[in-house]
Amino acid sequence: MIKRKTRNLIQDSVVSTVAVFIGLIIIFPLIYCFCGAFKTPHEFLTPNLLPGSFAYLGNFIEAFEKGNLLRYTVNSFIIALFGTSIRLCFSILAAYAFAYYDFRFKNLCFFLILGTMMIPADVLLATNYLTVSRLRLLNTYIGVMVVSFVSASQMFMLRQKFKSVPKEMREAAQIDGYGDISYMVNVLLPISKPIITTLFVQSFIGLWNAYLWPLIVTASSPNMRTIMVGITKLNSWEDENYQLVLAGVCVSLIPSLILFILMRRNLNKGEMDGALVG
Amino acid sequence: MKKKFLVLLAILCVLTALFAVGEEETAQVEQQVTLGSQPVTITFWHSASDDAGLLVDKYIKDFNENNEYQITVNAIYQGQYSDAATLMKTIISAENYKELPDIMQLDATGKIDYYKSGKAFTIDDAVKFFNDDIIDEYVSGALGNWQFSGAQLGLPFATSTSVTYYNKDILKAAGWDECPDTFADVIRLSKDMKAKGIKTAVFGAVPNSPTLANWLGQLGSYIVNNNNGTDATATKLECIDNGALKTFLTEWKAMYDAGALENKSLSTNQFVAGEVAILTSSSSSVNSLLSKVDGKFEVGATNFLRVNSSASYGATVSGSCLVMFDSNDALKKAATWEFIKYMTGEKVQADFAAGTGYTPGYKASVENEDYKNFLAKTPQFSVASEQLAKTPASMRSITVGPTVDFYYAIQNEVTGMLNSGASVDATVESMKENLQGLLDNYMRSNF
Numbered sequence: 001m002i003k004r005k006t007r008n009l010i011q012d013s014v015v016s017t018v019a020v021f022i023g024l025i026i027i028f029p030l031i032y033c034f035c036g037a038f039k040t041p042h043e044f045l046t047p048n049l050l051p052g053s054f055a056y057l058g059n060f061i062e063a064f065e066k067g068n069l070l071r072y073t074v075n076s077f078i079i080a081l082f083g084t085s086i087r088l089c090f091s092i093l094a095a096y097a098f099a100y101y102d103f104r105f106k107n108l109c110f111f112l113i114l115g116t117m118m119i120p121a122d123v124l125l126a127t128n129y130l131t132v133s134r135l136r137l138l139n140t141y142i143g144v145m146v147v148s149f150v151s152a153s154q155m156f157m158l159r160q161k162f163k164s165v166p167k168e169m170r171e172a173a174q175i176d177g178y179g180d181i182s183y184m185v186n187v188l189l190p191i192s193k194p195i196i197t198t199l200f201v202q203s204f205i206g207l208w209n210a211y212l213w214p215l216i217v218t219a220s221s222p223n224m225r226t227i228m229v230g231i232t233k234l235n236s237w238e239d240e241n242y243q244l245v246l247a248g249v250c251v252s253l254i255p256s257l258i259l260f261i262l263m264r265r266n267l268n269k270g271e272m273d274g275a276l277v278g
Numbered sequence: 279m280k281k282k283f284l285v286l287l288a289i290l291c292v293l294t295a296l297f298a299v300g301e302e303e304t305a306q307v308e309q310q311v312t313l314g315s316q317p318v319t320i321t322f323w324h325s326a327s328d329d330a331g332l333l334v335d336k337y338i339k340d341f342n343e344n345n346e347y348q349i350t351v352n353a354i355y356q357g358q359y360s361d362a363a364t365l366m367k368t369i370i371s372a373e374n375y376k377e378l379p380d381i382m383q384l385d386a387t388g389k390i391d392y393y394k395s396g397k398a399f400t401i402d403d404a405v406k407f408f409n410d411d412i413i414d415e416y417v418s419g420a421l422g423n424w425q426f427s428g429a430q431l432g433l434p435f436a437t438s439t440s441v442t443y444y445n446k447d448i449l450k451a452a453g454w455d456e457c458p459d460t461f462a463d464v465i466r467l468s469k470d471m472k473a474k475g476i477k478t479a480v481f482g483a484v485p486n487s488p489t490l491a492n493w494l495g496q497l498g499s500y501i502v503n504n505n506n507g508t509d510a511t512a513t514k515l516e517c518i519d520n521g522a523l524k525t526f527l528t529e530w531k532a533m534y535d536a537g538a539l540e541n542k543s544l545s546t547n548q549f550v551a552g553e554v555a556i557l558t559s560s561s562s563s564v565n566s567l568l569s570k571v572d573g574k575f576e577v578g579a580t581n582f583l584r585v586n587s588s589a590s591y592g593a594t595v596s597g598s599c600l601v602m603f604d605s606n607d608a609l610k611k612a613a614t615w616e617f618i619k620y621m622t623g624e625k626v627q628a629d630f631a632a633g634t635g636y637t638p639g640y641k642a643s644v645e646n647e648d649y650k651n652f653l654a655k656t657p658q659f660s661v662a663s664e665q666l667a668k669t670p671a672s673m674r675s676i677t678v679g680p681t682v683d684f685y686y687a688i689q690n691e692v693t694g695m696l697n698s699g700a701s702v703d704a705t706v707e708s709m710k711e712n713l714q715g716l717l718d719n720y721m722r723s724n725f
Contacts, residue, residue, distance in 0.1 A: 041570060045551040066328065125364075130372040138377065215357050216365050219377055220321070222354045232357050236328035239566035240547055244328075 036246040044243045059247035067230035076226040080207040083145040090150050095158035117152045139221040144214045154199050161195050197266040205256050227252045313612040314347040320380040320613045323356045333633050337626050349613040363388030370395045378603045380614040385598040387681050393426045399604040401430040419666045420639035424599040427510050432599030433622040434639025438562040440593040441661050442583050446576035448555045460584045461529040468538030481556040482540030485692050487676050487685045495673035496589035497522045507677035518710050527702045529585050534696045541696040561662035564635035579658035581665050592669025637662040679720035687712050
């Protein structure tokens with residue numbers, strides 16, 4: 001008995017040590033970024049990880065001045081929040097239709113949508129630009145967001161999730177007088193909270209980090225640029241100001257981290273929460 | 279069934295109408311209007327960031343407040359050069375020409391696309407249009423970099439070249455008063471540093487397309503045909519049969535084998551930190567480099583390292599130029615011409631050179647009193663101008679269609695040779711195959 005306990009203890013210790021080590025590797029770039037943002041230009045040239053003082057805010061002040069980060073952060077937030085919300089709405093509705101409805105050419109439509117996942121985003125740059133331009137959406141927030149309103153991968157993942165919910169649950173809901181929308185809102189979505197939360201966080205970060213598309217669509221409206229564009233303004237060919245860039249990156253990480261912390265609880269929440277409601 | 283078909287047809291018609299509305303363009307009729315008779319706003323796309331961005335903002339503010347023609351310049355930062363070039367390409371592909379600016383800062387990556395855009399208003403066009411021949415007022419070496427297929431595409435704005443910086447303190451400790459001039463000198467310096475117990479790296483670089491163009495240019499060769507792609511689209515390699523690539527690789531490998539060369543790019547920051555004795559870098563880095571070193575050691579600047587003692591001095595010109603687009607509006611064109619002359623003229627070029635380290639592309643700027651006084655105080659800034667005077671006029675930076683792939687292919691081939699210990703001949707063959715393959719692919723896809 002004692003032998004087994006000792007063996008388990010050793011096993012746990014090894015696993016924990018490896019986990020901590022891997023965790024450190026994953027988190028190290030963040031620590032490096034955070035420390036670098038507080039270094040003076042001279043300190044940045046030294047191999048020390050820690051800055052002389054965490055009270056040095058010169059890089060942040062300069063980053064906000066040179067990169068117009070405040071305005072760009074607001075733009076990024078608007079684009080990421082609304083883009084993600086609308087994308088999720090469309091994905092949920094499409095996934096519901098593919099999971100529950102039977103209609104002609106259903107499978108063909110489904111595979112056509114999935115097929116779009118195979119097309120690299122760069123290839124679509126010119127055609128998307130042409131479409132957005134003809135719809136007269138250039139230099140608008142909608143123009144930046146519109147290409148991300150539909151996501152085949154999100155639709156696919158939600159459809160798989162919806163299909164895993166027993167059909168009897170929908171039939172029971174229908175007997176209770178629930179229509180499709182009320183069943184979706186009151187039963188299906190609470191059950192699917194973990195996956196919806198995951199997709200929300202993933203999509204938000206993706207749109208938050210978008211660079212080339214927002215740059216191209218807002219070519220004539222510099223005030224509509226996103227924070228990633230602002231960060232490129234902090235470095236130049238003539239001068240490598242990595243400490244400024246890291247300060248900009250730290251600022252850009254804040255909303256994503258807050259979102260992750262807020263949503264973390266939902267990621268692990270019980271699968272059948274909504275079933276009780278139904 | 280018929281009803282469904284009609285519904286589908288109706289939807290199709292509505293969608294077509296919607297897109298047709300978006301496509302409608304107003305035909306602009308070019309009218310001759312005297313500049314200054316009415317206010318005019320022009321758009322300027324630039325890629326100047328950090329301190330250079332602040333300087334550009336200052337010049338634009340100055341121009342907007344003080345020009346006598348009621349011109350307002352709307353300056354927009356469009357990301358780095360490659361991003362701005364991608365934006366330009368996307369707009370041209372979509373034929374959405376009204377989104378193009380009146381004037382744009384462009385580096386070599388966007389040269390061919392600009393020329394082929396169908397909306398280029400080249401300097402040659404402008405000189406004819408305004409009957410205002412200002413070409414001779416610019417430094418010929420700087421102008422030459424912005425020519426393609428016989429046309430002067432733009433005027434030099436941020437002109438730089440490659441030079442060699444060195445840590446005088448380390449070299450003195452090794453018994454050297456002068457910086458090495460050739461690769462063989464670097465090997466000798468390395469031996470002397472080792473003999474004195476100095477463990478600092480001597481030199482570290484990975485050749486890419488611009489730097490290879492410099493070194494092969496010193497040997498009298500281009501990497502690709504059509505004068506390194508500046509006269510017409512490059513179609514084949516031109517450094518194989520004349521043995522220039524082999525000579526370069528042989529000397530490069532000798533440095534590595536002697537332990538004088540690190541097979542990685544050692545950055546300005548590593549030079550500033552005293553981790554490397556010699557650095558080849560852009561002349562435009564001189565300002566930031568001196569301010570970062572801040573007197574910790576003495577910084578020397580000299581000509582770009584030569585491949586061997588029979589090679590010419592010099593390096594190609596790089597940086598960026600200002601190009602104009604044809605807006606079909608005579609007033610805007612005239613305003614753009616005034617603005618481009620201001621930005622590439624004496625005052626701005628002298629101030630920009632002193633503020634960044636770029637070399638003035640305008641002849642009179644070099645003679646500008648303020649700039650001369652500045653050079654007297656910081657002689658490191660004058661190396662680029664002096665080197666440009668020595669650089670053979672035939673030396674050209676490289677312009678190829680597959681710019682990015684070419685850049686990395688050269689880096690991978692050279693680092694691969696040193697890492698794997700492959701022979702020079704095998705590497706020449708491999709580079710011949712890969713680089714020619716990239717050119718062939720580009721020609722197949724675009725012509």
